[in-house]
Amino acid sequence: MESLRKVARTETSSRLRWVLNIFVISLYWGYSEGFIGGFDWPTPxxxxxxxxxxxxxxxxxxxxxxxxxxxxxxxxxxxxxxxxxxxxxxxxxxxxxxxxxxxxxxxxxxxxxxxxxxxxxxxxxxxxxxxxxxxxxxxxxxxxxxxxxxxxxxxxxxxxxxxxxxxxxxxxxxxxxxxxxxxxxxxxxxxxxx
CATH class of the missing domain: 1.10.287 (Helix Hairpins)
Incomplete structure (x- = not known):
């Protein structure tokens, strides 16, 4: 059971890191519209x-x-x-x-x-x-x-x-x-x- 929790935490933190990386990269590159988790980022x-x-x-x-x-x-x-x-x-x-x-x-x-x-x-x-x-x-x-x-x-x-x-x-x-x-x-x- 304990190993299942470790795997779940590792997957969650990996997904979170992946989402954060995508977010940071899209901000850094200045994409006019980035799609992260169903959210459209406006580009002034x-x-x-x-x-x-x-x-x-x-x-x-x-x-x-x-x-x-x-x-x-x-x-x-x-x-x-x-x-x-x-x-x-x-x-x-x-x-x-x-x-x-x-x-x-x-x-x-x-x-x-x-x-x-x-x-x-x-x-x-x-x-x-x-x-x-x-x-x-x-x-x-x-x-x-x-x-x-x-x-x-x-x-x-x-x-x-x-x-x-x-x-x-x-x-x-x-x-x-x-x-x-x-x-x-x-x-x-x-x-x-x-």
């Missing part, structure tokens, strides 16, 4: 998971940069188109001023053709009064156009700055969200590997 792959986290982060950053670039380009395009419309609007005003100033010069040249001094001074007097009215109108129109155009350019500049600031804010928020997702992804990988 932190390097691959972390690479995927960083790949997603890189893609998110690239997308954020593209969106920012497109948004900034749109701000610039809108500003440029608005300036073109402003310049088209003032072309007529500019043409009117150029025609009026040409009329002033023409009025003075008409007098230059007169030989008689009395007729010359009379022409200058009459045309000078007419030219004074034209020059007053030119001055008024030019001041008004300058003031309005200056305000319009300032408004375009303000709109462009606000638009580009919104684009920058959205870009920074997108980058912050990408970083938050990277941190969360890495934390989840770390938890799985523990």
């Amino acid at each position: 792959e932190p390097d691959l998971g972390i690479d995927e986290c960083h790949d997603e982060f890189t893609i998110a950053c690239a997308n954020a940069s593209m969106v920012y670039s497109d948004s900034y380009d749109l701000c610039e395009l809108n500003a440029n188109e608005t300036i073109i419309h402003l310049e088209v609007d003032v072309e007529l005003e500019r043409l009117q001023i150029e025609l009026a100033s040409g009329a002033v010069c023409g009025n003075m040249r008409i007098c230059d053709t007169l030989v008689d001094d009395l007729e010359y001074f009379k022409c200058i007097n009459e045309n000078g009064t007419r030219n004074l009215d034209i020059l007053t109108e030119i001055s008024y129109n030019a001041s008004r156009s300058y003031t309005r155009l200056h305000e319009d350019y300032d408004a375009v500049q303000r709109t462009f700055l606000l638009c580009s600031l919104d684009a920058q804010k959205n870009y920074m928020e997108d980058l912050r969200e990408a970083h938050r997702e990277l941190t969360q992804c890495r934390s989840e990988i770390d938890e799985l590997s523990e």
